[in-house]
Amino acid sequence: MARGKAVEVYNVSKSFGSYQALDGVSFTIRENEFFTLLGPSGCGKTTLLRMIAGFESPSEGAILLNGAEIETLPPHKRRVNTVFQSYALFPHMTLAQNIAFGLENLGWDRKRREARVAEMLELVHMAPFAARRPAQLSGGQRQRIALARALAPEPQVLLLDEPLSALDLKLRQAMRDELRSLQKKTGITFIFVTHDQEEALDMSDRICVLGKGQIQQIGTPSEIYEDPANRFVADFIGETNFIETEVLSVEGGEARVRTPFGIEITARQKGLTGPGPATLSLRPEKIGMETQADGHVLQGTVSGRNYMGGYTHYTVDVAGQSLRVSRRNARSHADSYEPGQPVTLGFREDSARVLAR
């Protein structure tokens, strides 16, 4: 896909007093991309978004929008719109007036404005509510209007600041699909900020994992989940078992390690150069219980069980290590392991990852 660059961030740093919010961050967002900035609170993701919008300016570095430097442009001169976390709908205006606000400021004539407002209300399925005010809407409806208002002026980039965090679980699920399809339909570049890894994995074309003010990894959802660049990413995205191991040899992208289970395995590695201590990351759902025929086999004892409905989390003690194992409950009231029961575990080498400690 040969696509243009929508946003380029070059070596951007930002400090508030002595607090370093961002430290030398660089990345490029392509046109029509659903790009997610993911990280724990305080990682600098919102600061980055606010710098693209123009509400903050970088202490160092540059931000380019469609190839043009925007450093000196105030927010109202950037062809970028924001969906605010609190929606920030104007309470004294009707929904139609809210959506028309940006268009009026851009100098669209009345006819064009009205047509666009109607189109936007249609797009977010809120046409019958045009004359209402924000106070009369539910959370999900406000969310839709905030989206319509931000999309109406046809921005080059749409910024979304944790827009789903105020919604309840069911609604959040539905809005994810809606956001995704809106992005496809409009073809506008979305930059989505969230601390919710599930949202990020579900919606994004690419994810940028931020931690401690720095980029930890940029990649597609499956790259981020299956091939985490380091311990931070493996830990933050999804659940995993960290097993301390000894690297025997490193050969290209693979490393031979000695595990505490008394076996040696060869697995893909990231960030290693030679022998020494390292961490083996093994996701709970990639470990099988008894049924697993191929791969390495471990003997252990169940020490804990968390029933989650669709699946069950077991804690299994293997050679002094506590492993989390996730098992899908494929059949109703099917076999279940009791704490204290001995079990056989199996995993394949190609689902383990060796990471620098």
Place this chain on the structure above:
Amino acid sequence: MKALRTFRFWGLAPAWLLMGLTLIIPIGIVAGVSLGDRGPYGGFDWALNFTSYREILFTMGWTDELEFDPKYLMIIGRTLAYGLATTAICMALSVPVAYVIANAREGWKPVLVYLVTLPFWVSMIVRVYAWLIILGNEGLAEKTWKFFGGGDVDTFLFTPGAMLVGMVYSYIPLMVLPVYAAIEKLDPALLEASHDLYGNRWTTLRRVILPLTWPGLSAGAILVFVPAIGTVLEPMLLGGGKQMMMGTLIQTQFGGGRNWPFGAAVAMVLMALVVIVLILNARRAAGAAKEAAA
């Protein structure tokens, strides 16, 4: 039921007593005086005629004919004009002051609010006298004016400007406080949303800040306008009595003029003006509330 009714009656009795003693009875007395006859040596005689009200618009000519005379209408007009000007200037000055207070650091806010209310701790007469000295000959105002190269001035005192300065100074805290409360409540995300949607500063002020702080601004306008049209001290001391206002007119009728019924009639007109302003404001507020709920 009967017990409840008894409780209601006696429970509200203190409030009724207070309203009666401080509001209804005094206004009744003024209304009564305004209908009376002028006493030969000041004071008044009980009567029931409207001659005092007629005097506001007409004078008795040499030939005992009533002639229309706009001199009191002009005083009423001037009073309203000064009241409106004071309100407008207070509003224009209050918005930035309130904005600064609302955006000050948390610890400073109460201090700044306290500073705004500080003048109320000093008697009004003393404060207006202070302006007499500041604006007077060789006063601080004149010295500052000359320091910055201003030409010779006769005097700042006893001019409409001096009166306005005094009135704005006296009543501005009544505007700053409600405006501050309104700005403080304003969600900063809304201002960002306005800028984000291509609104410049002026658009943001006009379409977001002003409509959302309007309840505070209109409350402040009422609080300033109502006492401003009844003011006595500023026109007397700073205006030098050259610009007669309704407040000073009433004062002279009860004092040197010795025409209590006429003074009382003007006072009733002043009160009617205030009531009209309050009714208009209440209607507008009710309309706005209805619109917001619709």
